[in-house]
Amino acid sequence: xxxxxxxxxxxxxxxxxxxxxxxxxxxxxxxxxxxxxxxxxxxxxxxxxxxxxxxxxxxxxxxxxxxxxxxxxxxxxxxxxxxxxxxxxxxxxxxxxxxxxxxxxxxxxxxxxxxxxxxxxxxxxxxxxxxxxxxxxxxxxxxxxxxxxxxxxxxxxxxxxxxxxxxxxxxxxxxxxxxxxxxxxxxxxxxxxxxxxxxxxxxxxxxxxxxxxxxxxxxxxxxxxxxxxxxxxxxxxxxxxxxxxxxxxxxxxxxx
Numbered sequence: 001x002x003x004x005x006x007x008x009x010x011x012x013x014x015x016x017x018x019x020x021x022x023x024x025x026x027x028x029x030x031x032x033x034x035x036x037x038x039x040x041x042x043x044x045x046x047x048x049x050x051x052x053x054x055x056x057x058x059x060x061x062x063x064x065x066x067x068x069x070x071x072x073x074x075x076x077x078x079x080x081x082x083x084x085x086x087x088x089x090x091x092x093x094x095x096x097x098x099x100x101x102x103x104x105x106x107x108x109x110x111x112x113x114x115x116x117x118x119x120x121x122x123x124x125x126x127x128x129x130x131x132x133x134x135x136x137x138x139x140x141x142x143x144x145x146x147x148x149x150x151x152x153x154x155x156x157x158x159x160x161x162x163x164x165x166x167x168x169x170x171x172x173x174x175x176x177x178x179x180x181x182x183x184x185x186x187x188x189x190x191x192x193x194x195x196x197x198x199x200x201x202x203x204x205x206x207x208x209x210x211x212x213x214x215x216x217x218x219x220x221x222x223x224x225x226x227x228x229x230x231x232x233x234x235x236x237x238x239x240x241x242x243x244x245x246x247x248x249x250x251x252x253x254x255x256x
Contacts, residue, residue: 059200062236064098086116100239102136124161135175179214205235
């Protein structure tokens, strides 16, 4: 139904553009060419805007369920384009990770065919989330194998991808039991002015959660408590918020 509605809107806009241009341009082929270019521009701009609004649900509002629901709706609009479907599968896997449904995230990532994510940015997102999914499900060996074999080959195309790889490095320290290194790494990372300016709430909450877990392992309860509070302040509906509440209650029970 939505695809039919969008098609009707597309046709109406195209006719409208052609009628306006026809008032100023006599050549019909030229009018059709300009209309085509304008429609492509409108389509790309609209797609980018809708995607940025959808991604903001996860990164800034920290609402993976809302993000998942809109992504599923987008799947229905995308149709059978396999590359676009692969991108949406990446998005769904990210939502699953943020919802704490790690097994579903792993299964979704493993179902994506590599031929549809050759783009460097998509490849980085897939590799990072696959490593995190393996870590989260307890398969440290598989996560480490991918990290050692593939991370060095990835070429971040922008600051956002570079930052994602840097965050993965810190998270890896936690999962392989290097808790002091994890804390030291993230403390230095968060002091960078460029990081503070560009950090999404989801990333900030995640970093503080991992640092808190590392501090708990090192019996630094006071530091862990402050970091868990930051998770509550920024994480909104992320699964780690409930985990942070549980950890806080455990710390309170020990220290009271």
